[in-house]
Amino acid sequence: MKKEANTIVNTLKAKKLRVTPQRFAVYANLLERTDHPTAEQILSDLNQNAPTSSQATVYSALQALREVGLVREVLLEPGICRYDANIEAHHHFRCRCCGVIEDLPWDTFESINLKGLRQGIKAERYEVIVEGICDRCE
Ligand SMILES: [Zn+2]
């Protein structure tokens, strides 16, 4: 999902986000990876070459990106918030050995019948989380 710098700038502008170096760096980092990193992992990645980012700036950049819908939170483990720049509808697989998280295309499953829900519940969205063992751990 690697994107050109000006594509990223235009995407941010199209969402009426002021383009700051931090927002750019955080979004570019997320677009390059598919491992659903935590804020801490993004921070350490960004600081590998030049330690210029702080935890607060990474968090506030993530917050801004999330508010305009360019980034979403992925909550697969209790108390751990991960981030995903893939905002298309998709499901997730999580390996319980190594913890790797992989995107599963939306059409992996036949559509789920939400009519089975009890009366009174209005479903708005859902996604499937598949847990198991990945091919590298088996
Ligand atoms: Zn694994």
Ligand SMILES: [Zn+2]
């Ligand atoms: Zn994902």
